[in-house]
Amino acid sequence: MKHIIIMTTGGTIAMIEDPQTQTVRPVANAADLTHAVPKLAEYATVSVEAISNVPSPHLTPAMMGELGRAVLERLQRDDVDGIVITHGTDTLEETAYYLDLILPPGKPVIVTGAMRSSNELGADGPLNLLNSVRAAASKEAHGQGVLVVFNDDIHAARFVTKTHTSNVATFQSPTVGPIGFLDKRTVQIRHVPKPHAHIPVDDLVAEVGLLKMAVGMDDLLINCLLDHGTKGIVIEALGAGNVPPGVVPGIKRALAQDIPVVLVSRCYNGIVQDVYGYEGGGKQLLDLGVLFSNGLNGQKARIKLMTALRETPVIADLSKYFDQE
Ligand SMILES: NC(=O)C[C@H](N)C(=O)O
Structure with missing residues (x-):
């Protein structure tokens, strides 16, 4: 037995x-x-x-x-x-x-x-x-x-x-x-799950915020997180990975302070991509250095960031975890 x-x-x-x-x-x-x-x-x-x-x-x-x-x-x-x-x-x-x-x-x-x-x-x-x-x-x-x-x-x-x-x-x-x-x-x-990121740490970094985007939002909540010492921010973006233009200054401020910003979609299905070139569109966010998550929902991307931050706070090093499944 x-x-x-x-x-x-x-x-x-x-x-x-x-x-x-x-x-x-x-x-x-x-x-x-x-x-x-x-x-x-x-x-x-x-x-x-x-x-x-x-x-x-x-x-x-x-x-x-x-x-x-x-x-x-x-x-x-x-x-x-x-x-x-x-x-x-x-x-x-x-x-x-x-x-x-x-x-x-x-x-x-x-x-x-x-x-x-x-x-x-x-x-x-x-x-x-x-x-x-x-x-x-x-x-x-x-x-x-x-x-x-x-x-x-x-x-x-x-x-x-x-x-x-x-x-x-x-x-x-x-x-x-x-x-x-x-x-x-x-x-x-019936289907074997694909191999995925393994992050062998023993704890999580608690100070990671999760923000859901909605029509007409600005960067008030991002600024609030930054003013309170957040170590990372996950944004549940609109559609294929876009945010209202008023949110962009907050994202720029976070990245200028080396605070990682991870993008997921608020949609139930699909992944975020650099499809749209307008202000706040995925292309601009990717060029700014936002990390795109590969199909995770917001709460799981937050867990991944909280876990990966135990290994490194460096955005370039964190990116490999979000490129992996
Ligand atoms: N069904 C449940 O377990 C819900 C409960 N509120 C919990 O998460 O503890």
Whole structure:
């Protein structure tokens, strides 16, 4: 039998709904969540470690860094074959992507959670947990990088995103789709994710801002970040990678101060490119020295910048991470 460690961090999978107030709150002991799934023992020898018990909007970069170090330490043990991390869904994709960037490929690391709390009708946590342990114990998940197992689907951490506020099918991978799925008998990987940037650091730089562009915006928020000591800025640009002209002076100021600016699109699909030559267009931004991210969404480009900044603050050196997948 494979030995899988379940590391619990909190989230709705470890919450109950109060029938009086109809609000959802954390259970006293998150490690109890395996009690609802005796079937786990059919697939692996499981041990449970409670790392934290917080809703995922309460996570901090420091906690994420600590989790990364704890996961790496366990993966290096000969008696451990894989790790499952239970997590709140709101920021699950960020933790999964951070781990994907820093961990060496090899033993399976699966991140999962639930959309319905443990006492709600149709709670999805127990099945997600069982499927995650099945995946972690499978040879199919070996060497695929960090995976998100949710609602019978298997997603690569790099592509997956939360797309719905309440539906149990919330996790989707725009453009590429899930890389595999689980059915009653098998764990199937249908496309192998491409190799991607590996940034073997042990922490993240917290001071990185994420700004979404909208019609008629100016550089007020960029200036605000710069005035407060930001170490990097990610801009969710319009369309193929364009910003309103009023934003450009702030971008120039950031780059003049050697603060990296990373560009992603606010569009759900596609990548940013130097297509438009007008003021604020992608061509101007690229010529100024803005780093174009290769299809990441805003929150993941921020995680990549926070991770890469641990290696180097030099914009020219950071660019290689954003050229890579
Ligand atoms: N479904 C969930 O887990 C959402 C919850 N607010 C969290 O992220 O902790």
